[in-house]
Amino acid sequence: DAEAAALHIGHQTAWFALHRRAALRPGETLLVHAAAGGVGSAAVQLGRAAGARVIAVVGGPAKAAVAKELGADLVVDRSAGDFVAAVKEATGGRGADVVFDPVGGAAFTGSTKCVAFEGRIVVVGFASGGIPAPPLNHALVKNYSLLGLHWGLYGTHDPQAVRAAHEQLTELAAAGVVRPLVTARLPLTGAADAVQQVADGLTTGRVVVLGS
Ligand SMILES: NC(=O)c1ccc[n+]([C@@H]2O[C@H](COP(=O)([O-])OP(=O)(O)OC[C@H]3O[C@@H](n4cnc5c(N)ncnc54)[C@H](OP(=O)(O)O)[C@@H]3O)[C@@H](O)[C@H]2O)c1
Known part of the structure; x- marks a missing residue:
């Protein structure tokens, strides 16, 4: 049940970001920020499942190990190195075709x-607290796209697409291709601490609060 709960919003968000918004293609390079986090870990799994080469950015060695375990092809620890240089080096200077960004700032x-020509940056969230106000001439000059994602709106705008994604996701889960990362299961009394740990950026995957 905990994994099923973790599958829903995290993987739906990553699915709509990568497939519906960014139209990720096999062989493309996908850059995932906060790759050991809730939606980030789902994006790593779904990027791999889509045949993309996944570059994961994380904060710290423990999260780097998690991202590697999830199947990322290259992991960059942002506390130890410059992810921009790493992406450029890994792509021969071309950059990432798709960026999954739940962090902002x-x-x-x-x-x-480090986004490629005709690259797509999907704006998923602002976990860092910083909401960027980018100069739009840069998107023009470099020929990339900025795509917003608000997954919750699909429930009213296109519920059939949510159901279709759910079918695909449950098939991938049943086949073992994706597996929601649940790193803590806590009783209801631990809910406030759990939320604080997420806010502090200390968790990996999903923290599941059990009702009983
Ligand atoms: N657009 C949508 O439809 C949608 C849907 C679901 C969630 N979201 C959003 O996506 C974001 C991530 O959600 P999540 O559940 O994946 O959360 P999460 O697991 O807590 O991931 C957030 C990660 O952001 C990274 N981070 C970078 N700078 C940070 C800072 N200054 N403070 C705290 N964390 C920082 C941390 O990972 P590292 O240390 O590894 O960098 C942290 O673990 C949230 O803003 C959420 O609201 C959006």
Whole structure:
């Protein structure tokens, strides 16, 4: 049940970001920020499942190990190195075709520096607290796209697409291709601490609060 709960919003968000918004193609390079986090870990799994080469950015060695375990092809620890340089080096200077960004702030700004020609940056969230206000001439000059994603709106705008994604996701889960990362199961009394740990950026995958 905990994994099923974790599958829903995290993987739906990653699915709509990568497939519906960014139209990720096999062989493309996908850059995932906060790759050991809730939606980030789903994006790594779904990027791999889509045949993309996945570059994961994480904060710290423990999260780097998690991202590697999830199947990322290259992991960059943002606390130890410059992800912009790493993406450029890994792509021969071309940059990432698709960027999955739930962090904003410096993650977004850096992404605009290493996004490929005709690349797509999907704005998923602002976990860093910084909401970027990018100069739009940069998107024109470098020929990339900025795509917003608000997954919750699909429930009213296109519920059939949510159901179709759910079918695909449950098939991938049944086949073992994706597996929601649940790193803590806590009783209801631990809910406030759990939320604080997420806010502090200390968790990996999903923290599941059990009702009983
Ligand atoms: N657009 C949508 O439809 C949609 C749907 C679901 C979630 N979201 C959003 O996506 C974001 C991530 O959600 P999540 O559930 O994946 O959360 P999460 O697991 O807590 O991931 C957030 C990660 O952001 C990274 N981070 C970078 N700078 C940070 C900072 N200054 N403070 C805290 N964390 C920082 C941390 O990972 P590292 O240390 O590894 O960098 C942290 O673990 C949230 O803003 C959420 O609201 C959006």
